[in-house]
Amino acid sequence: MSTAVNPNPKKPSVIVSHLRLLAAYFRFNLAAAMEYRGSFLLQVFGMALNNSAFIIFWAIVYSRINHIGEYGFREVMFIWALASAAFGFAHIIFGNIRQVSRIIMQGELDAYLLQPKDVCLNVLCSRTEVSAWGDLAYGLILFMAVWGFAPGEFLLFCTFTVFSGLLMGCIMFSGEILTFFLGNTTVISRLVTEFVISFTLYPESVFRGTVKWLIYSLIPAGFIVFVPLKIFKLFSWQALGLLILIDLGYVFGSYLLFRLGLRRYESGNLIVGKL
Amino acid sequence: MAFEKRPGDRNGEIFMPIIEVAGLTKQFRTKVKETGLKGSFRSLIMPEYLTVKAVENIGFQVEQGEILAFMGPNGAGKSTTIKMLTGILYPTAGKIQVLGLNPTRNRRQLAFRIGTVFGQKSQLWFHLPPQDSFRLLAGIYEIPDREFRMRVDYLVDLFDIWDLMRIPVRKLSLGQRVRCEIAASLLHKPEVIFLDEPTIGLDIVVKQKIRDLILLMNREERTTIFLTSHDVGDIEQLCRRAIIINHGAVVLNESVKNLKYNYLNYKIIAVKYSRPVSIQIPGIVKLKEKEYETAAISGESMEYAAKIAVDTKKQNLQHVVNQLMGLGEVLDITISDQPLEEIITAIYTAAPEMNANVTES
Numbered sequence: 001m002s003t004a005v006n007p008n009p010k011k012p013s014v015i016v017s018h019l020r021l022l023a024a025y026f027r028f029n030l031a032a033a034m035e036y037r038g039s040f041l042l043q044v045f046g047m048a049l050n051n052s053a054f055i056i057f058w059a060i061v062y063s064r065i066n067h068i069g070e071y072g073f074r075e076v077m078f079i080w081a082l083a084s085a086a087f088g089f090a091h092i093i094f095g096n097i098r099q100v101s102r103i104i105m106q107g108e109l110d111a112y113l114l115q116p117k118d119v120c121l122n123v124l125c126s127r128t129e130v131s132a133w134g135d136l137a138y139g140l141i142l143f144m145a146v147w148g149f150a151p152g153e154f155l156l157f158c159t160f161t162v163f164s165g166l167l168m169g170c171i172m173f174s175g176e177i178l179t180f181f182l183g184n185t186t187v188i189s190r191l192v193t194e195f196v197i198s199f200t201l202y203p204e205s206v207f208r209g210t211v212k213w214l215i216y217s218l219i220p221a222g223f224i225v226f227v228p229l230k231i232f233k234l235f236s237w238q239a240l241g242l243l244i245l246i247d248l249g250y251v252f253g254s255y256l257l258f259r260l261g262l263r264r265y266e267s268g269n270l271i272v273g274k275l
Numbered sequence: 276m277a278f279e280k281r282p283g284d285r286n287g288e289i290f291m292p293i294i295e296v297a298g299l300t301k302q303f304r305t306k307v308k309e310t311g312l313k314g315s316f317r318s319l320i321m322p323e324y325l326t327v328k329a330v331e332n333i334g335f336q337v338e339q340g341e342i343l344a345f346m347g348p349n350g351a352g353k354s355t356t357i358k359m360l361t362g363i364l365y366p367t368a369g370k371i372q373v374l375g376l377n378p379t380r381n382r383r384q385l386a387f388r389i390g391t392v393f394g395q396k397s398q399l400w401f402h403l404p405p406q407d408s409f410r411l412l413a414g415i416y417e418i419p420d421r422e423f424r425m426r427v428d429y430l431v432d433l434f435d436i437w438d439l440m441r442i443p444v445r446k447l448s449l450g451q452r453v454r455c456e457i458a459a460s461l462l463h464k465p466e467v468i469f470l471d472e473p474t475i476g477l478d479i480v481v482k483q484k485i486r487d488l489i490l491l492m493n494r495e496e497r498t499t500i501f502l503t504s505h506d507v508g509d510i511e512q513l514c515r516r517a518i519i520i521n522h523g524a525v526v527l528n529e530s531v532k533n534l535k536y537n538y539l540n541y542k543i544i545a546v547k548y549s550r551p552v553s554i555q556i557p558g559i560v561k562l563k564e565k566e567y568e569t570a571a572i573s574g575e576s577m578e579y580a581a582k583i584a585v586d587t588k589k590q591n592l593q594h595v596v597n598q599l600m601g602l603g604e605v606l607d608i609t610i611s612d613q614p615l616e617e618i619i620t621a622i623y624t625a626a627p628e629m630n631a632n633v634t635e636s
Contacts, residue, residue, distance in 0.1 A: 028400075028403075028410075114362075114391050114398075117383070183306070265365075267358050
């Protein structure tokens with residue numbers, strides 16, 4: 001009788017094995033992206049250039065007015081930098097976020113379900129978005145250009161990037177996995193993504209009433225950029241810890257939603273390949 | 276799970292079931308709508324749903340080291356069953372145990388011990404060479420480095436894919452890709468491998484090569500093989516036992532040898548005469564007949580050939596042959612079995628009453 005490779009005596013813990021998988025995908029996807037070197041560089045620099053155009057827009061706005069609520073030019077650049085870096089981080093690590101609805105509908109989850117890894121993490125990490133490197137680079141450079149380079153502040157910004165990236169990613173992901181429950185939800189998923197991006201790019205003071213409630217609940221742009229800005233300007237460990245807890249709460253919620261939806265997965269017979 | 280771990284008994288042989296399925300059912304809820312825009316609006320306001328039974332109350336066992344053919348026409352429920360066995364789909368009802376594990380609850384543990392090749396779905400990355408996909412799969416299956424290198428050397432040699440390992444998958448032919456796919460599915464030494472139409476779209480030479488490889492891995496590593504295929508050649512050459520399902524239910528479960536023996540009611544007789552004759556034998560079915568000119572020493576003459584089917588349950592074969600011999604000068608006569616393909620087609624298209632009989636047998 002043949003003997004399966006696993007379980008082996010030195011089997012790593014579930015968390016370690018999944019972190020290793022994440023690292024393996026990261027290397028693998030980078031290699032895959034570089035298969036087309038020209039396209040890779042064009043996408044990265046193209047995205048950074050595209051984002052830069054908005055700096056000019058805000059520079060013109062702030063040349064005419066000093067503040068929008070509590071937000072001056074530097075604050076707006078902070079939320080732009082963080083939104084961009086978080087978006088980039090989320091799409092580098094979880095490159096399949098905006099493909100999940102299609103993957104569910106076309107029965108492509110099969111390949112992930114057949115592998116001995118957590119389906120949610122496996123499906124999200126198995127691809128990377130090349131242009132997201134441009135978003136991440138743009139966010140980090142913009143932050144340093146506007147706020148200067150102080151190691152402590154930069155480290156804090158990087159921490160925000162990771163957790164806001166997770167939060168932003170899990171909201172988009174939740175929009176995508178509605179497909180399990182409602183069928184074809186491509187339009188809703190796109191809308192959720194648009195909302196997340198739009199709400200994180202304007203000063204908090206422009207949002208009032210219901211929208212204000214929305215940015216601290218369903219589309220938590222408040223926790224993605226506005227609260228980090230407040231913590232950045234007036235740092236407290238408690239506030240940072242609470243923010244991270246809230247972020248992880250959202251992540252856990254979206255993971256549960258996915259597990260619930262998976263029971264309703266119907267697979268399919270489309271002829272597909274991994275690209 | 277309520278299965279008892281006990282050895283089974285088939286044809287006097289003791290066997291240990293490696294896959295056990297009982298009362299397995301899968302239902303899908305599908306939205307139905309009338310045609311046209313009006314129907315779309317109605318469906319939007321008052322959606323109607325239909326419950327489709329893809330698999331209904333099926334049960335079977337698979338022996339360790341066995342090569343089993345799991346067959347059925349399109350839409351019979353084959354893929355749905357495989358997907359439940361591998362943990363992709365949740366069953367609506369019933370019990371499954373694969374290698375003593377419940378695929379729904381122990382999906383990850385089971386994935387370490389099974390391999391899958393879906394002819395219509397690739398597990399290799401399209402833009403990268405197989406060696407990169409293999410490396411990533413080693414990470415996914417947590418194969419230690421040294422073991423991985425030895426395993427790749429063995430498989431690359433076995434499947435003769437040395438020269439393909441560094442070519443991006445998109446540039447491989449279908450046959451080359453399938454060889455790489457099967458090799459990839461064996462990296463982690465699975466105990467059971469599910470092959471869903473592995474020879475689909477392949478030419479005859481490559482098909483034969485894939486069959487030889489399947490047999491080899493079954494013999495060398497005693498891998499249990501659960502094969503679905505529409506290609507009768509795959510079934511005849513590889514499998515000892517066949518399960519046929521139709522309309523979501525098992526209609527036949529027996530050895531390929533018995534399948535031929537029990538369902539070979541018909542014999543096909545091809546006969547050739549030196550001159551045209553009229554075959555009028557009651558109870559036979561004339562499949563084909565043809566008169567044609569031939570150049571003979573005495574000048575041109577007409578010959579006659581016919582192909583007939585005899586139902587041996589109703590007709591005595593010797594009696595029919597004697598009658599044929601008496602009709603004229605026979606130049607050639609051959610008697611052959613009904614092709615397995617036709618037997619399977621007959622089972623697929625059989626009336627429900629026949630299905631019931633077949634199940635009983």
